[in-house]
Amino acid sequence: GAGVSQTPSNKVTEKGKYVELRCDPISGHTALYWYRQSLGQGPEFLIYFQGTGAADDSGLPNDRFFAVRPEGSVSTLKIQRTERGDSAVYLCASSFRQGGTSTQYFGPGTRLTVL
Amino acid sequence: AQSVSQHNHHVILSEAASLELGCNYSYGGTVNLFWYVQYPGQHLQLLLKYFSGDPLVKGIKGFEAEFIKSKFSFNLRKPSVQWSDTAEYFCAVTGHNNAGNMLTFGGGTRLMVKP
Numbered sequence: 597g598a599g600v601s602q603t604p605s606n607k608v609t610e611k612g613k614y615v616e617l618r619c620d621p622i623s624g625h626t627a628l629y630w631y632r633q634s635l636g637q638g639p640e641f642l643i644y645f646q647g648t649g650a651a652d653d654s655g656l657p658n659d660r661f662f663a664v665r666p667e668g669s670v671s672t673l674k675i676q677r678t679e680r681g682d683s684a685v686y687l688c689a690s691s692f693r694q695g696g697t698s699t700q701y702f703g704p705g706t707r708l709t710v711l
Numbered sequence: 712a713q714s715v716s717q718h719n720h721h722v723i724l725s726e727a728a729s730l731e732l733g734c735n736y737s738y739g740g741t742v743n744l745f746w747y748v749q750y751p752g753q754h755l756q757l758l759l760k761y762f763s764g765d766p767l768v769k770g771i772k773g774f775e776a777e778f779i780k781s782k783f784s785f786n787l788r789k790p791s792v793q794w795s796d797t798a799e800y801f802c803a804v805t806g807h808n809n810a811g812n813m814l815t816f817g818g819g820t821r822l823m824v825k826p
Contacts, residue, residue, distance in 0.1 A: 599754075627812070629813065629814075631814075631816075636818070636819075637818055637819070638715075638717075638801050638803075638816030638817050638818050638819050639755070639801070639814070639816045640816070641813040641814065641815070644812075644813055652813065655813070687754075687755070691812065697743065697762045698812055699745075699757060699760060700812070700814060701757070702747075702754050702755040702756075703754060704753075704754040705754060
């Protein structure tokens, strides 16, 4: 079956602009995660959804970052007033259920470059 | 807070050499442990995982990892590497009582296998 998909694969924007990054999880997966991977580092957790609600957004760096999942499937990560330090690969992952022995499956990521 | 350390940032081996990549974690409870691999130009893929039971876990492509609770370690091994194992390897951990199952990743180890 289809894996996690993310669009766009690359996004170049200017400092101060607004961007939206989309994630389409594996069909039937109720849990959805966003991570950010800066150059030379491992992925870092941003936010987690169980169904439509953001169950944990403790990883969001500041209030310029926001994410939604209105119908419990596709999710959009929104970044306002982008800064050069936001440049990174944004990864989405989904799993069949939360906690316990669930395994997260990752998408290809969106490479964001803020000029 | 949990953390993961991967002490080897870059490893260069010749084909048929044996591989061991170190992973140590810091967490005050029972953990789930993962190794993910990212081949050049591809997305993160699960290599193997440990939830409970036999501490020696076998994964895909001949990889294995051993959970040593007393050392807080989950080192990845392969007896004989191939050129196609060239990739970046990430160790990750989540706690059993972490309802959201958010992963904490190490910084990654970039492996280059010379033909």
